[in-house]
Amino acid sequence: MNGGYGAATLSMKRDPLNIKQTGSEFPLILGRDVSGVVMECGLDVKYFKEGDEVWAAIPPWKQGSLAEFVVLSANEVSRKPKSLSHAEAAAVPYVAATAWSALVNTGGLAKDNCAKKRILILGGSGGVGTFSIQMLKAWGAHVTVTCSQNAEQLVRGLGADHVVDYTAGPVEVPLGALEKFDLILDNVGGATEQWALGLLKPWSGAKYITLVTPFLQNTDLLGIADGMLQTGVTVATKALKHLTKGVHYRWGFFAPNGPALDDISEMVDAGQIRAVVEEQFPFSQVPQAFQKVEEGHARGKTVVQISRGDGDDS
Numbered sequence: 001m002n003g004g005y006g007a008a009t010l011s012m013k014r015d016p017l018n019i020k021q022t023g024s025e026f027p028l029i030l031g032r033d034v035s036g037v038v039m040e041c042g043l044d045v046k047y048f049k050e051g052d053e054v055w056a057a058i059p060p061w062k063q064g065s066l067a068e069f070v071v072l073s074a075n076e077v078s079r080k081p082k083s084l085s086h087a088e089a090a091a092v093p094y095v096a097a098t099a100w101s102a103l104v105n106t107g108g109l110a111k112d113n114c115a116k117k118r119i120l121i122l123g124g125s126g127g128v129g130t131f132s133i134q135m136l137k138a139w140g141a142h143v144t145v146t147c148s149q150n151a152e153q154l155v156r157g158l159g160a161d162h163v164v165d166y167t168a169g170p171v172e173v174p175l176g177a178l179e180k181f182d183l184i185l186d187n188v189g190g191a192t193e194q195w196a197l198g199l200l201k202p203w204s205g206a207k208y209i210t211l212v213t214p215f216l217q218n219t220d221l222l223g224i225a226d227g228m229l230q231t232g233v234t235v236a237t238k239a240l241k242h243l244t245k246g247v248h249y250r251w252g253f254f255a256p257n258g259p260a261l262d263d264i265s266e267m268v269d270a271g272q273i274r275a276v277v278e279e280q281f282p283f284s285q286v287p288q289a290f291q292k293v294e295e296g297h298a299r300g301k302t303v304v305q306i307s308r309g310d311g312d313d314s
C-alpha cells in the first residue's frame with residue numbers, strides 16, 4: 001500500500017535518484033509518524049482505498065516518513081481522526097503506539113480495568129507522557145506525573161490528577177509519601193529504577209515498565225546476536241530480582257499497530273485525546289526541527305509538514 005502525503009514528524013525527503021538497491025540502509029529516511037492520503041493500494045487490501053485519509057507509525061525496519069511517499073502494510077495503517085488536521089494527526093501515532101505497547105500489551109491495562117488503578121508516569125511532559133496521561137484518564141485511572149515545574153499547567157490540562165516537580169529536589173521523597181502505585185511508566189530512565197520499584201504495591205501484580213532500555217546500545221556495541229543475548233540476560237536478571245520483592249520489572253518498546261490506532265482515532269474524535277503539538281516546521285527547515293528535538297525539554301511533539309493535503313490548511 002502506498003502511503004500519502006501530509007505532515008510527518010521528523011523525517012526527511014526521499015530523493016528517488018539516490019536510492020540504490022544494494023541492501024544498504026542509506027540514504028536513511030528518518031521519521032516514524034505519518035499522516036496523509038492513500039495514493040494506491042495493493043490488490044489484497046480491502047479495508048482502505050485510494051483517497052482515504054490515514055495515519056500510521058512506521059516500523060523501525062522501514063524507511064521513514066520525511067518523504068512525499070511512504071509504503072506501508074495495511075495492518076500498520078489506520079483511518080486518521082476526522083477532527084484532526086494532518087499536522088496534528090502526525091503528532092500522535094508513534095507515541096500512541098509506544099504507549100499502547102507499554103501500557104496495554106506489557107502492562108495489561110485496558111479501558112475496562114483502569115478505574116481503580118493508580119498510575120505513575122515518570123516524565124509526563126514529552127511525547128509519550130502527554131499521550132499516556134490522556135489515554136489513562138479517558139480509561140478512568142488515577143494519574144500522577146513527574147515533570148518540570150513549567151510543565152505542570154500542560155500536564156494538568158491533559159488531566160493529570162497529581163503533579164510532582166522533579167526539579168524541586170529528590171523526586172522519590174514526595175513520591176514515597178503517596179499511596180503506592182499499580183503501574184509505573186518510566187520515560188526518564190537512568191537512576192529512576194533504583195527507587196521507583198519501591199513505590200509499587202507489592203504482591204499485587206504491580207508493574208514497573210521502562211521505555212529507556214540498553215537494547216539499541218547493546219546491539220550497536222555487540223552486534224545483533226550478542227547484543228540481543230546481553231539484553232535478554234540483563235532484563236531477565238532484573239525481572240527475577242524484583243519478582244522476589246513482589247513487583248514486576250519490564251521493558252517497553254514501540255510496536256506499530258494499526259488496530260490500536262483505530263481505537264485511538266475514536267478516542268480522539270470523541271474528544272478524549274488531543275494532539276499536543278509544540279512546534280511545526282516546514283520541510284525546508286528539517287535541520288532546525290531536529291536541532292529543536294535534540295535540545296530536549298519537549299512539551300509534546302515537533303511536527304514537520306511535507307506538503308499540503310486537500311482541505312488541510314495546516
Ligand SMILES: NC(=O)c1ccc[n+]([C@@H]2O[C@H](COP(=O)([O-])OP(=O)(O)OC[C@H]3O[C@@H](n4cnc5c(N)ncnc54)[C@H](OP(=O)(O)O)[C@@H]3O)[C@@H](O)[C@H]2O)c1
Pocket residue numbers: 095098122123124125126127128129146147148166187188189211212213252253254296297298299300
Ligand atoms: N523503547 C522504545 O521503543 C521507546 C519508544 C519511544 C520512546 N522511548 C524513550 O522513552 C523516553 C520518552 O520518550 P518521549 O518521546 O516522551 O521523550 P521526549 O518527548 O523527549 O520527552 C521527555 C520529557 O521528559 C522530561 N524530563 C527530562 N528529565 C526528566 C526527569 N528526570 N523527570 C521527569 N521528567 C523529565 C523532559 O522535559 P524537561 O527536561 O524540561 O523536564 C521532556 O518533556 C525517551 O527516553 C525515549 O528515547 C523509547
